[in-house]
Amino acid sequence: MGVTRGKDMIQRKKRLPRVFDYFVEEDQFAGGNTFCAGCPAELALRTVPKVMGKDIVMVGTPSCSAPVLHGQNLGSWHRLAYYACVMTGVASSASGLARYYQRVGIDATVVCFTGDGDANDVGFQPLSGAAERNEHVVYICYDNEGYMNTGNQRSSSTPLGAATSTTPVGKSARGKRNLSKYLPLVIALHPVAYVATATLSNMEDYAKKLLKAKEKSKEGFAYIHVFSPCVVGSRIATDSAIEVCRMAVRTNYFPLWEMEDASFRFTYNVAHPRPIQEYLQLSGKFSHFNEEDVERFQEAVNHRYTIVDSLCRSGGAFEIPSVQATVSR
Amino acid sequence: MRKHDTKVITGNACSAYAVRLCQPDVVALYPITPQTEVVEQLARFKADGELQAEMIEVEGENSAMNAVTAASIAGGRVYTATSSYGLAFMYDAMMQTAGFRAPVVMTNVNREPPGIHAVSSGQQDMIATRDIGWLQLVVEENQEVLDVTIQAFRLAEDYDIQLPVMVNYDGYFVSHSAEAVKIPMPEDVAQYLSALEKQPKRMKLVPGRSMGAGSHGLLLAYTELRYKHVAAMERAKAKFDQIDKEYGDFFGRYYGGQIEEYKTDGADLILVTSGSAAGTAKTVIDVMRDKGMKVGLIKLRMFRPFPRERLSRALQRRKAVGVLDRSVDFGWNCGPVYREIRALTPEIGCVPMLSFIAGLANLDITAGDVEAMIDDIYAASLGSRFQETTWVSLEEKT
């Protein structure tokens, strides 16, 4: 059974934490599925209909989520309506769905759920196109920093120096040679309704953003970038994914911010950011790092964080005037 | 005959007028020469309130095909248009459209595909996409563009078929030439297409309903689905004949269905071709018939599925057959339609067959060219040795 009953029961909390209030729907996904043990993307995916409800239409594509989002013949792993398409067609298919439902007056939330490989690389063009058109779509990118379903190949979201199967560490190479793309900011520079970064250590923040994204998708494009490190690809223990997420936030490697109507703000303030070494040591893909690598990585983190910080600082140098992204037709 | 408007419009404009009459739900727009006027005209219709569809100005043809396919699976009537490079760019999405059995209608204005840059007419783009499960129709001139585009919606959305349809016509020769065209009235087209409403409803993606499109096809299910797809394509042949006849009864214009047989009665020699070249060929055949030459034309109108049965019947008891292709069949040193007609030998017997490759990249196929082809076919029918493949533009006239 796994539970031992003691004689002196201590004070139970009267109610569960506030984050549970966001869960309006029961888990729409079936019991066991093919996500690896300890995978944060599984948590990210299961949370989506719990917050957004079961009337969403999911758009999925080959990725870690495909064996769960897509059916197998007649059988399905979840109770949601879904559209499984090619990697090059996620945001464009979502546009087609959203436009048709708008045309016939069906109030549907179309939710894309793809990995960083699709959002950053092969599916980037349609993502950028849909964002520019401010389509009424929610697009969730779960960032495990590589093509993980195919065995840990690098994507343009893989960080500098990381060891992957296509950027291995050997006699003449030491992992990925260049910095990664920072997709949430790229999307924020499109005329979209909402952009947010989230991760699984901050569940209430994630739930709030899912709900906000659903609301905002009635006006335009809502994008959420979820940091969900791969247990296998990062060579971390199955129990450590949440800790890695937490450390990514605390080192400012993955700041939590949102942009709404062209106004940026942090949603979680890190008072005393930790040195990046504390994040790097948790993850096996950086195990070959020497001091110089760590320093360079810290510079990359500082660089990215400074840009985000300068946009988010309220009352600071940047007072970005809001702009109406789409005029009525 | 029902009331029609008459306008002098280009082939491209005919596509746009036909689409407006069919009232699609979602249209994806992306420009590519020589199709651009199609999307421009559709955008103008929308801007003037004459078209109610959701217009998605996509950022690439791949997105165009994905967007309309998804909208089709959600239950909508959809349309897009492209050509050559765009057709190639949407290739993966097109495979998905066919496999999903989404009744998308697409205009493809024939243009030479990438490989040798050319902004000119040619059928290679259509040939390059023949093996992905789309229905492909080819038309000769502007009125046919308008009529067949309307028929394409009727064919694609037919409950027995549910397959995407590509309507092809020659870039420039048809797309950019203006002719007087009879345009049906909207209420008549609506009535014509209302036959679809009497049929069972196709499956669609509904929010809150636990069905999903694009499930993995595992084990035997995959083979079964492929079988069903091929079977649907087979049914499309008779269906297209039926649709052509019904359209003719309704609007007064018949085209012959899968193939048009022009002066083939008693013809010893047959020339097979498709597209605007058929128009030139018909003129030459008229002249040669007057001179006593027993020659006829078969205009191929349906390319996929291949009109095997009707061609076999039409090519019976001929003395020689020539096929004019505006494309090449890489690997067989001949034209693609020629190769497919050659595969009918078991049904029609060993008849001299000649392949003519002409009209690539906007080169004109002149009446003189066609006459020379028919002379070659005639010589072959008499038993002389003949050259299987003639590259018409490269042959030196001896």
Place this chain on the structure above:
Amino acid sequence: MAIRKTFSYPYESAWSDADELLLHLDTGTWRTKRPQIDTDKCNYCGLCALYCPPQCMLARGDYFEVNLQYCKGCGICAKECPRGAITMVLEELSGKINAET
């Protein structure tokens, strides 16, 4: 030999229907360790249920019960529990502990 007329798969294209067939894997067979909750220490904060990726912490009023059919044994619940109320116990040993209770 002819193509058989009935097909195992009902549709013309690849649709799935969860109402007809909802799939699940017995991922409980994956694990080598299972969570053991000490109810003396547990104060029902719910973090284990919050962070469990396959959502295997079932709320039972004033305690959480592990869904052993699907629990993959990742150990996130044990790591995240702020009161250290959960320990991961090897599968072979857990049977003995139950027998003693």
